[in-house]
Amino acid sequence: MSQSPKDMRSWIAELEAASELIRIDKPVDPLTQMGSLLYQSREKALFFENLPHGWRSLGQAPANVRHAALAFGATEETLIPLVAKRLGTLIPPVMVKQAPVQEVILGRGEFDLTHLPVHIAGQLDGGPVIGSGLMVSKDPDTGARNVSFHRLQIKGPEKSGILLYPRHSWKNYLKYQERNQPMPVAIFIGHHPLYYVAAATTAAYGQDEFEIAGGLLGAPVRLAKCRTVDLEVPAEAELVLEGHIPPHTREDEGPFSEFQDYYVTGTGKNPIVEYQCMTRRRDAIFKNLQNGSEMEGCVFHKLPMAATIFRRLKDVGGGPNLHNVGMLPGVFGVVIQMTQRAYGEAKNLLLAALSSEYHHPKVAIAVDADVDIFNHSEILWAIATRVDPQRDIVVIPGTFNHAMDASLPELGAPGTPLWQRHGSKVLIDATIPPPADTEARAAFERIRPRNPGLRLENFAAESSLPLVRALSPLFFGSKLLR
Ligand SMILES: Cc1cc2nc3c(=O)[nH]c(=O)nc-3n(C[C@H](O)[C@H](O)[C@H](O)COP(=O)(O)O)c2cc1C
Ligand SMILES: [Mn+2]
Numbered sequence: 001m002s003q004s005p006k007d008m009r010s011w012i013a014e015l016e017a018a019s020e021l022i023r024i025d026k027p028v029d030p031l032t033q034m035g036s037l038l039y040q041s042r043e044k045a046l047f048f049e050n051l052p053h054g055w056r057s058l059g060q061a062p063a064n065v066r067h068a069a070l071a072f073g074a075t076e077e078t079l080i081p082l083v084a085k086r087l088g089t090l091i092p093p094v095m096v097k098q099a100p101v102q103e104v105i106l107g108r109g110e111f112d113l114t115h116l117p118v119h120i121a122g123q124l125d126g127g128p129v130i131g132s133g134l135m136v137s138k139d140p141d142t143g144a145r146n147v148s149f150h151r152l153q154i155k156g157p158e159k160s161g162i163l164l165y166p167r168h169s170w171k172n173y174l175k176y177q178e179r180n181q182p183m184p185v186a187i188f189i190g191h192h193p194l195y196y197v198a199a200a201t202t203a204a205y206g207q208d209e210f211e212i213a214g215g216l217l218g219a220p221v222r223l224a225k226c227r228t229v230d231l232e233v234p235a236e237a238e239l240v241l242e243g244h245i246p247p248h249t250r251e252d253e254g255p256f257s258e259f260q261d262y263y264v265t266g267t268g269k270n271p272i273v274e275y276q277c278m279t280r281r282r283d284a285i286f287k288n289l290q291n292g293s294e295m296e297g298c299v300f301h302k303l304p305m306a307a308t309i310f311r312r313l314k315d316v317g318g319g320p321n322l323h324n325v326g327m328l329p330g331v332f333g334v335v336i337q338m339t340q341r342a343y344g345e346a347k348n349l350l351l352a353a354l355s356s357e358y359h360h361p362k363v364a365i366a367v368d369a370d371v372d373i374f375n376h377s378e379i380l381w382a383i384a385t386r387v388d389p390q391r392d393i394v395v396i397p398g399t400f401n402h403a404m405d406a407s408l409p410e411l412g413a414p415g416t417p418l419w420q421r422h423g424s425k426v427l428i429d430a431t432i433p434p435p436a437d438t439e440a441r442a443a444f445e446r447i448r449p450r451n452p453g454l455r456l457e458n459f460a461a462e463s464s465l466p467l468v469r470a471l472s473p474l475f476f477g478s479k480l481l482r
Contacts, residue, residue, distance in 0.1 A: 091214030099224030099235035122257035190238030243275035
């Protein structure tokens with residue numbers, strides 16, 4: 001283990017060593033070109049080396065679950081149980097005096113947000129949006145810290161819009177607004193992905209996400225005091241914006257390429273951020289983060305959500321036989337992989353999964369251990385072949401749903417305390433009878449070939465071997481053959 005703390009530079013090196021990083025040395029225009037390149041790169045991270053104003057930037061890192069597993073030293077299958085376990089450990093941060101992120105300190109008039117390589121992701125986006133900013137704010141009553149993601153639409157050299165979804169930072173903001181005071185904020189950009197996972201974790205109100213980050217990292221987060229606000233930021237971040245969100249001010253914000261793969265939700269009259277200071281490393285690297293279904297933003301949405309729900313479910317009914325939890329594309333669906341101990345147990349877990357820290361889950365599906373939850377056609381197969389709709393599908397009407405679910409009726413508007421969607425939820429139990437009921441379970445025994453260990457390449461003609469080898473991950477990737 002190296003002594004130096006994990007940061008975005010160690011992450012870039014790790015990606016490159018794993019052949020997961022593509023360097024781009026040709027000039028790229030963030031406003032017209034970068035979004036398209038990020039959108040295409042679902043397999044590899046991109047490192048832009050030639051951006052306007054001399055900037056370099058990292059994007060699509062993690063591009064997928066394989067990259068996320070690399071960041072945690074896990075595999076696709078062990079990732080969620082491992083993160084769930086680490087979420088149970090909180091390590092308080094430590095304060096440091098020397099902070100690389102404060103090598104350069106720029107006051108009002110000395111920095112210009114429009115010179116950052118902030119990109120426009122989608123065709124209908126309202127403008128360039130910082131998607132990689134993690135905002136630190138405090139509860140003015142208790143001083144408790146909160147760290148969370150917020151889209152920041154650039155509106156001028158020292159000003160951005162902000163979407164404050166009704167959760168912890170919004171709650172903090174409403175307290176400041178009540179007092180007619182601006183909310184001081186510090187936004188850090190560019191760090192190791194475990195910081196991003198911690199920021200995307202919704203825990204109890206008042207829980208400092210830097211303690212969560214410490215638990216995920218297995219080491220305390222190193223914090224430095226900000227220069228113009230009474231807040232702390234990670235010393236090894238790449239860049240920090242210090243500012244405040246004025247009370248009552250609302251301006252047009254959005255549309256923006258969002259996590260469900262739509263533009264419109266959240267668009268409206270939203271608060272703004274005014275910045276008075278930028279600090280950064282001398283050779284700071286920017287971080288671009290693109291949203292959209294199954295883009296980098298979704299990896300950060302889904303990973304802590306699945307792990308948090310896993311943590312809740314593992315104790316439902318005194319310890320079920322829970323194997324894994326996965327989120328579906330668009331983030332409103334959750335899949336529980338479990339083996340029921342008794343009839344009806346899956347429904348109990350499904351109810352719990354629909355009512356967690358997170359607003360997103362609307363569709364909850366339970367499947368057995370023999371269903372590969374990383375293969376969505378397997379999940380659809382289980383629904384089609386293991387579900388008696390009148391018995392196994394339950395719709396719960398009149399629930400509180402995620403305010404950015406376009407399929408449900410919207411109440412209130414973004415930027416107001418009434419903003420929500422009032423809709424419904426559905427649970428689908430696609431598990432099979434418990435192992436104790438051997439006879440009933442036997443009807444669902446899956447087909448396996450005789451001699452599953454045989455390998456096609458040992459039988460194919462010499463001339464066909466290259467073809468067989470090229471396709472072998474497809475032939476032998478099936479978990480049923482293992
Ligand atoms: C990629 C990504 C983008 C997000 N963008 C926003 C956003 O623009 N506004 C917002 O309020 N929450 C956004 N979130 C959600 C929250 O930051 C996140 O879920 C976090 O848990 C909320 O923290 P809090 O509950 O401590 O306030 C985003 C999450 C991710 C993963
Ligand atoms: Mn929080």
